[in-house]
Every structure is written in structure tokens, then in C-alpha cells.
Amino acid sequence: MVTACNQLFQVSHRTSYRYSVPVSLSHHVLHLTPRSCMNQICHSTTLKISPIPTARGSGQDYYGNPVDFITLQHQHKELVMDARSVIEVLPRPVPKASITPAWDSIYVNLSRDTSEEGLEAIQYAFESPQTRTTDDIRAYARKSFPVGRPVLEGALDLTQRINREFTFDTTATTVSTPVEDVLRTRRGVCQDFAHLQIACLRALQLPARYVSGYILTHPPEGRDKLVGADASHAWLSVWCQEDGWVDLDPTNDVAVALEHITLAWGREYSDISPVSGAIFGGGAHSIQVGVDVNPLEQDN
Template sequence: MSGPPPIWKRYHVAHDTEYCYAYSVSNARHRAHLIPGDRPDQQVHQRTLTVNQPLAESAEGIDFYGNHYRDFAINVPHRLLSVQARMDVSVRAPVWPTHSVIWTGKSLARRSFDPADQVGTRFALTCAPYLVDSPMIPALPEAASWALAHLGSGKPLHQQLLTMTKAIFEEFVFDPAATTVGTPLSQVFKTKRGVCQDFAQLMIAALRSVGIPARYMSGYILTHPLPGQPRLVGADATHAWVEAWCPGHGWLGLDPTNGKAVTDEFITLACGRDYADVIPLRGVVVGGGEHSLEVSVTMTPEAELTQSASPKHDLNQHDLKLGKPVDTAGQ
């Protein structure tokens, strides 16, 4: 007998990104994966993307993986780029399976199938990109043996996926100083230290190595201030987790950084093979030289919102930053 339907929870997210360049940028083209879309357990009520420079071109689209994006071009000289994303989104906790196929250690991938087989066709079209190596997630022989040891055999797959999720949480240490965006995954596996991006990509490598489709998820997770303390404005960050394919149920959300299944405190921005497919803001610029980057994220439950305006920077004050030394530390 099924229980009561999940309750929808609504959140407001403010995500600000600022690039301050040492010299003037004459031309720039950017792509922003900062536009959430509707999903089975996510409803987008409002979303806006604001750029502080006049745009020569601007267009929205949907990429190969089904993600919404915004492309824009700037043809006026500038030393400061500010992109502000605002969104109101409702999410509900995904229904976690009570049963699933028994995992026997064999790959879920099919070498061939009957074109009349609708299940096989759906699997091939949905999962093919997430079974093979990708630019930031190469094949790791050590990950395969680690995966088989933690998945075990003879138990329901959904249980084993959660067991692996908890194993990464218990065996690896969250350490922002241990890695950068370009740190090889083999090093993360060796040192057992990193951040959410590393742990998500490591789990994906392990799952793909044994034939379980897995994809990289980008978005936000609600953080909780200490008891009696206010929510800090701008102190949150984007988050990364995993979705693994479970026959009969589809994609299951798993967060190895926190050792748990995805709940109603996650908002999805985009999915892809790895981080390179879902970078929140990327681009190509002419000029600029060295630059500093500031990112501010605030995810607020609707119940905490007040009648005052949501926190955001005053674009009219941006020029004040240009007189300060450019800090490229950590870039």
C-alpha cells in the first residue's frame, strides 16, 4: 500500500557570478547552464538571467542532454561581467524504490536488441551516452574493482547503489584544498580527498566500469545554518551528485558527498556525462588578461522569505571594483 504523496517544497535561488578582468575585453561569447527546467519531481515557476553588459546576441536552447541554456555575445569593451540568475522552483522527494532487479555483477548494457523491444530501445536511447568514457571521466581499472567490492552481488540494485553512495561518504574526505577543476580522477581515487564534483565523477566512473549507466548532475542543495543563526547570504554553492539507471525505475538520484539519496532539498540545473557538459558559465573572450572570479549562491526556502527584496548586488556599484588589484589566487 502506497503512502501519502510527497509534499512539494518551494525555494528561491539567487546565483551571482562576476568576472573582473585586468584589462578590457573587446569581445566575448558565453554559454550559461543557469536555467533550470521542469522534471518529474521539479517544477520551475520563474527564472531570469540578467547580464550587466549590453548584448549583441542572445538565444536560449536545449542541448543534447535536454538541458536549457542561454548563449549570449558582448561586443562592447568591458572589464566586469556580472551574470545574475534568479529562480523560483518547487521540488518534491523522489519516490525511492522498495524493490528492484537483483544485481549479479553483470553489465546492464546490451550489445544488440530487437528493434521491436521497446524496453531495449528506451534503454539504448536514454543511457548510451552514460555508459562510456567521457572527457573528465576516463576508464579507471581500480574503480572497477572498488565498485564490485562495494556493490556486492545477489542483492537488489537500488540497495547496492545506496551502499556505494555511503561508502564514498565514509571512505573519502571532503577537502576543498585537495583538488582543482582539472585534477585527474585517478589522483582523487588515490588520495581519497576532494569535493562534490570529484566524488560524483568518481562514483560515475565506478558505476560505468561495471556497466551501470550513470550521469553527472549539477544544481543546488539546501544548507542548514547552525541553530539560532540566520541563513548566510551568498554562502551556498552549486552542488554535484549522481543519477544511476535502475531497470524498472529509471534514474535514481544519489549524493555521495553526503552519503544519501536525493531528497526534496535538491534543485537540478543540468545533467551530462561529466562536469564539462554542465559548467554553469563558460565562454571565450578576446583580451582581458588575468581575471578574478566571485560566485555567490543563496538558496532560501519559501517559508523564510520576507517581504524585503531578495539579496542582490547593485550593478551601479560594480565600477568600484575595477580600481582594486586583480586577485587571481585559486583560479
Template sequence: MSAFYQIFHDTHYKYDSPVSLAQQLAHLWPRSSPWQRCTEQALEILPEPTTRRDELDVFGNPLTRLAFERPHDELQVNARLRIEVMEKPFLDFNLSPEWEVTRSALTYSAKPMTEDILEACRYRFESPYVHLKRSFVEFSQVCFPPGRPLLLCVQALMEKIFDEFTFDDEATQVATPLVEVLERRRGVCQDFAHLMLACLRSRGLAARYVSGYLLTQPPPGQPRLIGADASHAWVSVFCPASGWVDFDPTNNVQPALEHISLAWGRDFSDVSPLRGVILGGGTHDPDVRVTVMPVSA
């Protein structure tokens, strides 16, 4: 079973004063996987960049590097995608290895590690937005009793975050420390994903941040509004028996056909849809409009 989507991701910057030089990094190409493929893609950029280079970043995500060497007072970046998302095989969480066994497999012991274990280890440590602290271990303590299968533990942690935190898009900013998110019990999908990562990594487990999109449904009787959707974020945890398994703490679900992956890394800083450095510009805020539309095959 598959689902097909047309995605529009439009970003517009209007600067208070001209920008003379700029370097931008765009994570707006979706990566391919066994459960997802991109059949059409286009990236429209105004003004036209002086140079553009498409490559893969260190995590294997498609990355577009843009350089602007002429003055400009606005920037428009429009991504157009057509995606097929395929159904993932069923996983029996009861059959996953005990969480302590998984932690041991990810711990250096002077023995050769398999390639998948080595790859997973890069997602065990601190990153710019995810710090490892005792408070995260204590918060998740009830979810990790001795001998419990790993994926059941992660599912319990996802449910705990969903039950105890309130979605509030005015409670935090991108750089709000996780300890404050934990204290306030409020935030957005990015905060909940970072919190879940901190809880897992603080226990020696490997987990990565997934950036993407989520199909949202309009209120009953209302049409789907163009530009009313948003980027989304969730977590993927490494399980030696199953590979990487996704969890969405914002919605308390295991991502399936309505989740579209864009990129993954250690945290948001690795996979921001568009970020860069500019000379000039004054104050400026992006106007971002995202539309996710189901389409026929």
C-alpha cells in the same frame, strides 16, 4: 508534499584588461521534471550581450548562448529562480534488478533497444572528466557481489565514498585527474560525483552527472547568510525498472526535497553554470555567490 525555494546565483568577473570579444554558455535555467518545476525565472546580464539565444542542449537542458562584441572589463550574470520540489515515490532497492542484468540490458547485442535504454547508453562511456580504468572497478568491487540488486550496489558505493573520503575544498581543482582523487581520498562534491560515475561506468552501467543546489542549514542561533551557499553535484544511475535514481555521495543521502536539480550531462564539462571563450581579459577569477532560501507556497 512539496518544498519551495527562492534561489539567487550571482557570478561576477573582473578582468585585468578589457575583453574585446566573448562567447559564453550559461546553464542557469533549471529543467522541468515530474518532481520539480520552475515557477519564476530571470537572468540579468551586464553588460548587455550583443546577441542572446535561449535553446536546449543535446541533453535537453535549457541553455543560454551569449555573445559580447564590445569591449568590457567586467561581466555580471545574475540568475533569479523560484522552484517547487516535489516528493519522489518510495523505491524498494531490494526489488531492483540484479546489477549484471542491468549491464546486459545496456550492452549491444544486435537486438532492438527501447528508447529509454538507448538514451541511457550515452551515459555509459568515457567523458572529459570521467575515464574508465581498472582501479575504479577494484575500488568498487566489494559493493558489487554477484546477483546483488543494482540499487543496493549503488547505495553501498555511495556509502563507501562517503566513509573513505574527506571533503576538502583545497585538495583539488576542476581538472584534477580522478586517479589522484582516488589516491588522496580528498575532494569536493564534483570529485565525488565524478568518482562514482567512473566506478559505475567502468562496470558497464549508465550514470549521469547532476548539477544543482542543496539547501544548507546555518549553525544553531545564526541567521542564514546571503551568498553563503554553493552549487552542488550528485549522481543519477539508470535502473530499467525505475528509470533514473539519484544518489549524493558527498552527503550519503538519496536526494529529496532539499536537492534542486539544474542540469545533467556526462560530467561537469557538459553542465558548467557559466563557461566560454574570451579575447583579452588577462588573469581573472570568478566571484560566485549562491543563496538558497526556503519560501512559502
């Protein structure tokens, strides 16, 4: 039974690769099944793959995300992966920012915490290849974190500054653009803004993790929603000690709520990219991705 305050969604995520010459062998790791977590239940996922893989398996990655492994050992010039999921999103209580612990106490306390939760959180306090710390990044972060400021107050202020001072531009970056370039040009997409805020937080030894997923989009007034017009989305979580992880979306300047659907989380995008792997052959290739997020009627 879905309660009235929860939201039920159907998500379709279709990815197509087309190759100029046949691929004779390929191995892929897929993060296309949304994870169940404290604020979300993944009721079902159907993952159809064409051509049918020679071998296929599933499990969990290091971060606890569902993952599928496929191998194709026959020639193919196209690979299509179609994931369809039903997900229930639960309300996410956001603690009062002013009473969260001082940011400069977080790492000190966490370094003494031997609980499973503490040991899991502290690994996100350190930089990763896509969230390198620089003096400029640290200086940008410190503007939101004067000594003793409550951690969530500082994180929300940083979220607002990135939203206000950076321009969303799909042509400005690629998946490999360094975060210091994003800071310099002040342009990018949701992935870049999430990486930048994570790099800022980790520059101050604050644990932060990268979250990939989906967000419900609303068409302009008077227009129908276009099929396949939605897209994958990215945001971050910041560790607030007793209050746990709080999810923030700098692209939209919001604390994550009922219209955000979590797919996976890790240190950065490369840990949880929807499709990764290696191919033999293929030549030039093109990729098409279509995402649809639709609310479902709830049973009373």
C-alpha cells in the same frame, strides 16, 4: 497550486568576472536556468547580464537542459550574470533497493532495449574525459557489487563508502583534477565525489549521469543564514531499469530528496558547467560566485 508535500524554493545564482585588462570580444554558453523534469517544476527564471550582450539566444542542449548563448562585442572589464529562479521540488520515490534488478543484468538488458528511454540511458554507460576507467577504479567499485547484487543496493553501498572513506577538502582539487587522483588521495569536493562514483559505475557498464544543482543548507543553531553562503552542488543518477533513474548524493550519503534542486545533467561537469565560452583579451581575471537557496511560503 503547490501541494503540501512539495517544496518551493527561490534560488539566486550570481557570477561575476573581473578582468585586469578589457575584454574586446566574448562568447559564452550559460547553464543557469534550472530544468523542469519528473521531480521538479521551474516556474520562472530571470537572467540579468551586465553589460548588456550584443547578441543573445536560448534553447536546449543535447541533454535537454535549458541553455543561453550570449555574445559581447564591446570592451568590458567586468561581466555579471544574475539568475533568479522559482522552483518547485516534488517528492522523489526511491524504490526498495533489495528488489531492483541485479547489477550484472542491467547492461545486457539495456543493450537490447530499443525504446527511446533505453537508448537515452545507454549512452551514460560509457566513460567520458572526466570519468576515465582504471583498474583501481574498477577494483574499488567491485567491492560494492558482488555477482547478482541488486543494482540499487550496490549503488547505495558505494555512496556510503565514498562518504565514509573520503574527506571533503576544498583545497585538494581543481575542476581539472583527474578522478584517479581523487581515488588515490581520498580528498575532494562534491564534484569529485560525483565523478568518482560515476566512474566506478561506468567501469561496471552501469549507466550513471552527472547532476549539477543546489542544496538547501542550514546554519549552525543560533546563527542566521549568511547571504551568498550557499553553493552549487553536484550528485549523480544511476539507472535502475524499470525503476528509472535514482539520484544519490555521495557527499552527504543520502538519496536525493526535497532539499536538492536540479539545475542540469550530462555525462560530467564539463557538459553542463554554469558558464563556459571564449574571450579575446582580459589578461588575468578573478571570479566571484554567490548562491542563495531560500524556501518560499506555500499558498494553501
